[in-house]
Amino acid sequence: MSTIYNLMEVCESLRLQNQLCFPLYLCSKEIINRYAPYLKPLDLTYTQYVVMMYLWEHQKTNIHDLGKKLLLDTNTLTPLLQKLEKKGYVERKKSDKDGREIIVVLTEKGYRLQEQAAVIPDKMRDCVNLTPEEAEILYKLLYKVLFNLEGGKNVNN
Numbered sequence: 001m002s003t004i005y006n007l008m009e010v011c012e013s014l015r016l017q018n019q020l021c022f023p024l025y026l027c028s029k030e031i032i033n034r035y036a037p038y039l040k041p042l043d044l045t046y047t048q049y050v051v052m053m054y055l056w057e058h059q060k061t062n063i064h065d066l067g068k069k070l071l072l073d074t075n076t077l078t079p080l081l082q083k084l085e086k087k088g089y090v091e092r093k094k095s096d097k098d099g100r101e102i103i104v105v106l107t108e109k110g111y112r113l114q115e116q117a118a119v120i121p122d123k124m125r126d127c128v129n130l131t132p133e134e135a136e137i138l139y140k141l142l143y144k145v146l147f148n149l150e151g152g153k154n155v156n157n
Helices: 002-010 021-042 046-058 063-070 074-086 108-117 120-128 132-149
Strands: 060-062 090-094 102-106
Touching: 021 046, 021 108, 021 120, 046 060, 046 063, 046 074, 046 102, 046 108, 060 063, 063 074, 063 102, 074 090
Parallel strands: none
Antiparallel strands: 060 102, 090 102
């Protein structure tokens, strides 16, 4: 029995309560769950919503740049974009410059969806219940972690 007890002393670093990743995981999971009732009327999943936010800002992009910005691989993006295209929110077109490159373009219907989505950030701010100062600190810390994990690549641009 003492061997098991000694092992637990040695593995203090493995206690769940000592992990930074665990509260990050739980927060991410809970926040995404809180988005669901706001995204359901828009017929969007959280990941689709993130793609749409990028497109509302840029109107069009190629799949490579979209995946790089959102840290999503092609195997995730392709079915996601197919679903958005079936809903009429985006169109995928071959690039005029390089036929191998796929350009994703926001449609008029996809653009209009932005009006309905505009209330979501305020609703989410209310449920997170942080002061503006706390939110800014958390934002900066999370992007610092991402920057470090990405090997010094600026993931915020």
